[in-house]
Amino acid sequence: MEDKNKRTELSQLGEFGLIDEITKDFRCVNDSTLLGVGDDAAVLRPEKNRQVVSTDMLCEGVHFDLSYVPLKHLGYKAIAVNVSDIAAMNAIPKQVTVSIALSNRFSKQAVEVLYEGIRAACSQYKVDLVGGDTTSSRSGLVISVTAIGEVDETLLAQRKGAGLKDIICVSGDLGGAFMGLQVLEREKQGFMANPNNKPELEKYERIVGRQLKPEARMDIVHELRDFGVIPTSMIDISDGLASELFHLSKNSGLGMAVFEDKLPIDRMTYNTAVEFGLDPITCALNGGEDYELLFTIKQDDFGKIENHPDIHFIGYTQELEKGLYLVTKNKNVIPLKAQGWNHFNQQS
Ligand code: ADP
Numbered sequence: 001m002e003d004k005n006k007r008t009e010l011s012q013l014g015e016f017g018l019i020d021e022i023t024k025d026f027r028c029v030n031d032s033t034l035l036g037v038g039d040d041a042a043v044l045r046p047e048k049n050r051q052v053v054s055t056d057m058l059c060e061g062v063h064f065d066l067s068y069v070p071l072k073h074l075g076y077k078a079i080a081v082n083v084s085d086i087a088a089m090n091a092i093p094k095q096v097t098v099s100i101a102l103s104n105r106f107s108k109q110a111v112e113v114l115y116e117g118i119r120a121a122c123s124q125y126k127v128d129l130v131g132g133d134t135t136s137s138r139s140g141l142v143i144s145v146t147a148i149g150e151v152d153e154t155l156l157a158q159r160k161g162a163g164l165k166d167i168i169c170v171s172g173d174l175g176g177a178f179m180g181l182q183v184l185e186r187e188k189q190g191f192m193a194n195p196n197n198k199p200e201l202e203k204y205e206r207i208v209g210r211q212l213k214p215e216a217r218m219d220i221v222h223e224l225r226d227f228g229v230i231p232t233s234m235i236d237i238s239d240g241l242a243s244e245l246f247h248l249s250k251n252s253g254l255g256m257a258v259f260e261d262k263l264p265i266d267r268m269t270y271n272t273a274v275e276f277g278l279d280p281i282t283c284a285l286n287g288g289e290d291y292e293l294l295f296t297i298k299q300d301d302f303g304k305i306e307n308h309p310d311i312h313f314i315g316y317t318q319e320l321e322k323g324l325y326l327v328t329k330n331k332n333v334i335p336l337k338a339q340g341w342n343h344f345n346q347q348s
């Protein structure tokens with residue numbers, strides 16, 4: 001067995017040696033992948049008449065902090081967030097490319113752990129790693145993933161397309177990833193103040209997991225197909241519900257009304273928000289990185305999914321002039337603000 005504490009410098013391995021090492025355990029499983037890693041370009045033969053492509057870049061110090069994000073989770077998350085964008089088009093992901101910029105701080109073993117996470121996600125979402133690029137970085141770690149998916153033209157769901165009086169739906173629950181990040185940040189501060197402080201994470205396992213190991217809701221995409229429901233518009237929640245509602249609103253040319261008492265908030269998220277002196281509703285509206293799906297359906301389709309345990313009906317679309325608002329429990333109407341994460345000011 002390999003010694004766990006062994007450290008092989010990347011310079012000893014060289015670029016090609018590293019690429020061989022990190023890609024050797026990947027196998028392609030999709031029929032649309034004719035040729036994967038190893039040539040100048042991958043060769044694909046899509047089986048559906050539309051392909052969708054999406055890219056996301058994760059930069060150390062901006063999108064993640066390696067002092068509390070394990071490399072394996074980071075690899076998993078890099079794939080999951082891209083698959084989530086494919087899911088948001090109501091498409092099925094098929095291939096990914098992964099490009100990394102590494103500083104000499106990283107050993108071969110560290111890169112292997114990152115790729116273990118990437119491999120776990122590729123297997124979870126049945127996507128083939130078909131290429132990428134490997135280069136050096138003078139500062140932090142950068143990972144850029146491109147995901148490619150397929151969909152029949154008739155099933156494609158865009159941000160535009162919602163109709164008047166459509167029902168607004170959201171999968172899962174909201175605000176958990178944001179509260180998980182608050183917990184991780186607090187424990188980091190505690191540890192920096194006194195390294196003998198042991199991080200207290202067990203109590204918060206679920207929300208910390210929501211932050212560190214988000215899942216793309218491919219299960220919802222498949223279930224909507226099974227139930228014969230095509231969303232009239234769809235987006236994934238990366239920047240917070242309010243911000244994504246604004247995107248659907250702008251692209252579909254409609255106003256939206258959502259109801260406070262319909263917002264899905266998990267008990268641990270709620271209690272932790274209160275513990276931190278935050279308003280749980282604000283966390284659900286503006287907390288980022290839940291990677292749930294926000295979509296609209298025609299009223300006629302409601303009966304097909306009304307009993308789904310993990311789809312919540314939070315409001316309806318209305319005339320653009322009526323605007324975007326939240327109806328509180330006391331029936332007050334509060335205009336929504338698109339308070340997405342500002343990537344230039346704070347971590348997201
Ligand atoms: P080229 O010089 O033609 O760009 P590379 O030597 O960069 O080729 O890459 C060789 C093969 O390895 C290509 O198929 C490329 O897509 C793949 N590859 C390179 N880096 C990575 C990576 N980090 N992850 C996955 N595949 C990679």
Ligand code: MG
Nearest residue numbers: 132133134135
């Ligand atoms: Mg290259």
